[in-house]
Amino acid sequence: MEIRVRFAVDDRELSRLHALAFGSAVEVQPWAARLERHALTWVGAFDNDLLIGFVQVCWDGGAHAFVLDTAVHPEYGRQGIGKRLVWAAAAEARAAGCEWLHVDFEPHLADFYLKACGFSHTDAGLLKLR
Structure with a gap:
């Protein structure tokens, strides 16, 4: 397995991985x-040239960055790939000068983000716009 930062993204390949990881229909x-x-x-995490994991980091252009879309192909789950992706993303955010890395997650992912990845628990708010 190889970790690649800012790899050339194939929209179909990433859409397929996202759909598999989140249990939804493939919509490019x-x-x-x-x-x-x-x-x-x-x-991205790759097995040879097959995309098997992904995470993105968005930011405010300053101190705050945000983890989004962490996804691992179901056949590759529970192997530490997600953790390696998040840690690589954190290293990139740190190198860009960010001071904080935020993540929102559903309750069933608490162990992954809080224990495996080392995030602290905080209160946050969410406003549904549509």
């Missing part, structure tokens, strides 16, 4: 354009 999204425009960085 403009990932490459979106990441280039909005992300500080993104990180």
Whole structure:
């Protein structure tokens, strides 16, 4: 398994991984354009040339960065790939001068983010816009 930072994104490949990881239908999204425009960085995990994991980091241009879209192919789960992705993303955010890395997660992912990845528990708010 190889970790690649800011790899050339294939929209179909990443959309497929995202759908597999989140249990949804494959709907091709403009990932490459979106990441280039909005992300500080993104990180992929590859088995040979097969994309098996992904995470992106967006930021405010200053001290705060945000983990989004952490995804691991279900056949590669529970092997530490997600943790390696998040740690690589954190290293990239640190290198860019960020002081804080934020993540929102559903309750069933608390052990992953809090224990495996080392995030602290904080209170946060969420406003549904649509």
